Amino acid sequence: xxxxxxxxxxxxxxxxxxxxxxxxxxxxxxxxxxxxxxxxxxxxxxxxxxxxxxxxxxxxxxxxxxxxxxxxxxxxxxxxxxxxxxxxxxxxxxxxxxxxxxxxxxxxxxxxxxxxxxxxxxxxxxxxxxxxxxxxxxxxxxxxxxxxxxxxxxxxxxxxxxxxxxxxxxxxxxxxxxxxxxxxxxxxxxxxxxxxxxxxxxxxxxxxxxxxxxxxxxxxxxxxxxxxxxxxxxxx
Ligand code: BEZ
Numbered sequence: 001x002x003x004x005x006x007x008x009x010x011x012x013x014x015x016x017x018x019x020x021x022x023x024x025x026x027x028x029x030x031x032x033x034x035x036x037x038x039x040x041x042x043x044x045x046x047x048x049x050x051x052x053x054x055x056x057x058x059x060x061x062x063x064x065x066x067x068x069x070x071x072x073x074x075x076x077x078x079x080x081x082x083x084x085x086x087x088x089x090x091x092x093x094x095x096x097x098x099x100x101x102x103x104x105x106x107x108x109x110x111x112x113x114x115x116x117x118x119x120x121x122x123x124x125x126x127x128x129x130x131x132x133x134x135x136x137x138x139x140x141x142x143x144x145x146x147x148x149x150x151x152x153x154x155x156x157x158x159x160x161x162x163x164x165x166x167x168x169x170x171x172x173x174x175x176x177x178x179x180x181x182x183x184x185x186x187x188x189x190x191x192x193x194x195x196x197x198x199x200x201x202x203x204x205x206x207x208x209x210x211x212x213x214x215x216x217x218x219x220x221x222x223x224x225x226x227x228x229x230x231x232x233x234x235x236x
Pocket of ligand 1: 047048051052053054055134156157
């Protein structure tokens, strides 16, 4: 019993390889993360097909799929429902649901069937305090090398903010590209944080560098043009 419980709460960790699995999806079989190497992937779970919050999320994500693709990011969904349920739900969304100006929405990214909960358990998506029969709303950002870079878990009642998922993706890509960190609420065009004194220059050198704005020895920012960020992270 104890062993069973621990299996349910296995959690992936940041900067470790995304747990590997093979699965059946609405777009054919996949081998994750191997099939996705070379691009970022957002792997996300939802509690159940034919439910309202999940429907609003799927429509929003499908509507943004091209925007994520331009940032070299693919989307993969999962719930513990079966393939035929997934297919029927996605068809209903396309044929019948109009929401916030979105209609005729076709979900083209793969939706994993996970009736056995094999994948959900590997990713800590089953959180018994919330539900032991449904996945919570989990989001994993997996980088082009198959490493988990960030994860967010939401309860069943809380629909995700897709602007924040996009912002987080661009911020991590920017951090990789320019060797910087991004402060609270950062958006492309805002100043970025440079590493602690000692990693590139002494505090005194930094204080004298007109490009760098040091609020104190441990907190220095510099400008990074929006165009430079977008050129680096968006595929043209
Ligand atoms: C929903 O997507 O609406 C939902 C799913 C499971 C529990 C609560 C809400």
